[in-house]
Amino acid sequence: MCLKGKLLSIAFYLSIGMSAYFILIVTSFSSFRIPTDSMQSTLQPGDNILVNKSIMGARIFNIWDAAEEKEVEIHRLPGLGKVKRNDVLVFHYPYPHKNDSLSMHLLKYYVKRCIALPGDTMGIWKGHYYIKGVNESIGNIEAQKRIEKLQKENARGIVMDAYPWDKYINWTIQDFGPLHVPARGQTVVMDSTAVKLYRNLIEWEQKEKLTFQGKEIFLGDSLIHEYRFQENYYFMGGDYMENSKDSHYWGLVPEPFVVGVATKIWKLVSPQSGKVRWDRIMKKIE
Numbered sequence: 001m002c003l004k005g006k007l008l009s010i011a012f013y014l015s016i017g018m019s020a021y022f023i024l025i026v027t028s029f030s031s032f033r034i035p036t037d038s039m040q041s042t043l044q045p046g047d048n049i050l051v052n053k054s055i056m057g058a059r060i061f062n063i064w065d066a067a068e069e070k071e072v073e074i075h076r077l078p079g080l081g082k083v084k085r086n087d088v089l090v091f092h093y094p095y096p097h098k099n100d101s102l103s104m105h106l107l108k109y110y111v112k113r114c115i116a117l118p119g120d121t122m123g124i125w126k127g128h129y130y131i132k133g134v135n136e137s138i139g140n141i142e143a144q145k146r147i148e149k150l151q152k153e154n155a156r157g158i159v160m161d162a163y164p165w166d167k168y169i170n171w172t173i174q175d176f177g178p179l180h181v182p183a184r185g186q187t188v189v190m191d192s193t194a195v196k197l198y199r200n201l202i203e204w205e206q207k208e209k210l211t212f213q214g215k216e217i218f219l220g221d222s223l224i225h226e227y228r229f230q231e232n233y234y235f236m237g238g239d240y241m242e243n244s245k246d247s248h249y250w251g252l253v254p255e256p257f258v259v260g261v262a263t264k265i266w267k268l269v270s271p272q273s274g275k276v277r278w279d280r281i282m283k284k285i286e
Contacts, residue, residue: 029053030259031266032090032109038238038245039111042088042140042285046277048267049111049285051090053260055081066106071207074256085131085138087114088262088285089236091253099250102204104257111262112246113239115139116181118232118255123177129237132178140239147173147241162248164196173241173248181252182229189226190217198227200251205230231255 034047043049053059057079061072083089088111096105116122121132127148129138150173152160162171171177179197180188188194195217199210208220217224233252238244247253262285268277 030090032111032262034111036243038240038243039088039113040240042113042239043111043262043265044268044280046268047265047280049090049262050264050266051260052263055079055261056083056255056258059256059259063106066104069103069105072104076256083114083117083234083258083261085114085117085120085134085136086286088112089114089234090259090262091234091236092257092259094253094257095250100200102200102254109259110236110246112236112244113139114234115237115247116179116235118181118183118234119186120235121178121180122235123179124173124175127174139237140241143239143241150174158242159249163251166196169193169196176248179235181235182231182233184229184232187226187228190224194227197251201229201231201233201254202227204254234258 030051030053032049032051034043034045034049037045057076059074059076061074062070066072090109090111092104092106093108093110094102094104096103096108115129115138116131120134123130123132127146127150128141128144131138150158150160158173160172160174162173162176164171180186182188182198182201188198192212195210195212202219203209206219211218219227232255234255235247236253237246237248241248264285265280265283268280
C-alpha cells in the first residue's frame with residue numbers, strides 16, 4: 001500500500017474511533033470531578049466519578065444554544081432503568097443566576113443524593129427524612145442524627161431556615177414539609193401555599209408569571225384553580241447536610257436537568273498532597 005493509501009486508512013480509522021468516542025460520551029458515560037465536601041463521606045473533593053447516562057436515557061438537545069444559555073427543548077433516549085431513592089445523581093444547578101427563576105447553565109453541575117422521586121410526599125421530622133408510605137432508610141443517617149441535635153444558638157454558621165423561605169410556612173432543615181414532589185401529569189389545587197411551593201416550577205414550565213388579583217390566581221392572563229405538571233421533579237440532598245446547598249434551600253430539580261446516575265469513582269487525586277488515592281479507584285458509589 002502506498003503512503004497516501006496508508007494515511008487515508010489511518011485517517012479513516014481515527015474518524016471512526018473519534019465518532020465512537022463521541023457517541024459513547026453523548027449517550028452512555030461521562031466523567032465529573034467533585035469540587036466540594038457536600039457529599040462526604042460518600043464522595044470526597046478530588047474524586048473523579050463515572051456517570052451512567054443510559055439508566056435514565058441520554059439527553060438530546062442543541063448544545064450550542066444551551067452554551068449561550070438560550071432555552072432549549074430537551075429530549076431523552078429510552079432508558080435502561082429507573083432512578084431509585086438514594087441514587088447519587090449529577091444534574092444542572094437549577095438557579096445559576098436568580099433564586100426565583102429556573103434556568104439550565106451548561107457548565108454548572110451539582111452532585112447530590114436522590115431523596116424523593118416524582119410522586120413522593122416527603123418531609124423531615126427532627127432532622128430525619130421520611131417518605132409517606134415508604135419504609136426504608138433515606139439519605140445519610142449519621143448526618144441526620146447530627147442535624148437532629150442542632151440548636152440554633154450553636155449551629156455555627158449552618159443555615160437552619162429552609163425552602164420556600166416563608167415565615168408562615170416556616171420550614172427548617174429539622175422540620176420540613178410535608179412536600180409533594182410532582183410527577184408528570186399530576187394536578188395540584190392552586191392556593192397561596194401551592195404558589196409559594198411551586199411558583200418557580202410552574203413559571204419555568206409555562207414561561208408565564210403567576211400573580212394574585214385579590215384572592216384569585218392568574219397564570220399570565222388566565223385565571224387558574226388547579227395546575228397539571230408537565231415534568232417530573234426530584235428532591236436532592238447532600239450527604240454532608242451541614243454544608244450542602246441542595247433542595248432544602250432552593251427546592252426541586254426538573255428531570256430534564258438530570259444528566260445521569262453516578263456509579264463509580266474512577267480516580268481520586270488528593271487536593272492536599274496531589275497524590276492518587278489508589279484505595280478509591282473504581283469504588284462503587286452507594
